Amino acid sequence: MLRPLDAHAPRDVGPFRLLGGLGSGGMGTVYLAVPRGGGPHDLVALKTVRRELESEGDFRVRFRREAEAARAVRSPHVSALVDSDATAERPWLATQYVAGPSLDEAVSRLGPLPVDVVRELGADLARGLAAVHGSRLVHRDLKPGNVVLGGPGPRLIDFGIAQAYDATVLTATGVMVGSPGFMSPEHVAGDRSVTAASDVFCLGAVLCFAATGHGPFDDSELAAIVHRISQGRAELAGLPDELREIVSDCLRQDPAARPTTGELIRALDPATAAARPGASPARREGPFPWPDGVRQLIHTHETAAGRALLAPPTPD
Numbered sequence: 100m101l102r103p104l105d106a107h108a109p110r111d112v113g114p115f116r117l118l119g120g121l122g123s124g125g126m127g128t129v130y131l132a133v134p135r136g137g138g139p140h141d142l143v144a145l146k147t148v149r150r151e152l153e154s155e156g157d158f159r160v161r162f163r164r165e166a167e168a169a170r171a172v173r174s175p176h177v178s179a180l181v182d183s184d185a186t187a188e189r190p191w192l193a194t195q196y197v198a199g200p201s202l203d204e205a206v207s208r209l210g211p212l213p214v215d216v217v218r219e220l221g222a223d224l225a226r227g228l229a230a231v232h233g234s235r236l237v238h239r240d241l242k243p244g245n246v247v248l249g250g251p252g253p254r255l256i257d258f259g260i261a262q263a264y265d266a267t268v269l270t271a272t273g274v275m276v277g278s279p280g281f282m283s284p285e286h287v288a289g290d291r292s293v294t295a296a297s298d299v300f301c302l303g304a305v306l307c308f309a310a311t312g313h314g315p316f317d318d319s320e321l322a323a324i325v326h327r328i329s330q331g332r333a334e335l336a337g338l339p340d341e342l343r344e345i346v347s348d349c350l351r352q353d354p355a356a357r358p359t360t361g362e363l364i365r366a367l368d369p370a371t372a373a374a375r376p377g378a379s380p381a382r383r384e385g386p387f388p389w390p391d392g393v394r395q396l397i398h399t400h401e402t403a404a405g406r407a408l409l410a411p412p413t414p415d
């Protein structure tokens with residue numbers, strides 16, 4: 100949820116005016132921002148990078164390279180990169196702002212989503228991943244907190260840690276990138292061959308969370324989570340039968356045995372699943388079928404962003 104800027108936060112970054120805080124993580128701090136003179140359709144989520152990372156020897160080169168690759172991703176299911184600056188005192192990047200709760204927030208507050216909604220959620224996230232992978236990127240941190248439930252549908256966010264297939268890992272300092280409960284076996288093993296199939300594994304874990312309220316590898320201890328992932332000990336209790344095979348396929352230990360994003364779209368999308376074998380992935384017509392509780396949360400986020408935009412600038 101949007102928070103007021105604290106006393107130490109900048110008021111402007113590049114061409115953007117900061118309106119409030121959206122959160123923080125391993126890579127940096129995220130703000131709601133707007134270009135000077137911009138309106139509600141110009142809102143962005145602007146991330147500034149932690150100083151520990153920017154001081155890395157070749158960080159800025161790799162940051163710029165990844166931003167250029169991310170700029171090529173075009174999908175209604177991915178929050179597009181709007182602008183970035185690798186040469187700023189604090190490197191930053193800005194992506195389209197999506198007004199809505201994260202999947203994490205929605206499920207934590209409202210409980211698991213209905214099966215038909217989870218299927219459509221999964222199909223759209225698979226479409227987003229297909230666009231990311233088509234630009235030779237891997238998301239690397241697909242988790243409930245990086246899926247925003249917007250009015251038109253779900254959107255993948257946070258490409259500040261996406262990695263080009265042929266690039267050095269962005270966090271070369273050894274910082275673990277990702278969220279342990281939603282990492283693939285090859286990821287927790289420190290394997291540099293994290294690929295599109297790794298994102299598919301993470302998507303399976305996300306769908307389990309959406310449908311049950313818990314991740315497949317939840318545990319109170321980090322070491323236990325990592326062990327369960329590396330041993331393939333997924334807990335799928337409570338997962339509806341309609342989703343069990345798809346989620347289990349995504350969570351296979353062997354990356355080569357996991358489904359492709361195209362196969363997931365065909366299996367998850369209700370229209371495509373009912374079509375003849377080999378049919379092209381269908382496109383939904385009309386609004387996304389969010390439950391009423393999710394729609395109310397979306398409205399709350401939209402209202403908060405609108406108020407922040409209309410509020411007078413915060414003094415330095």
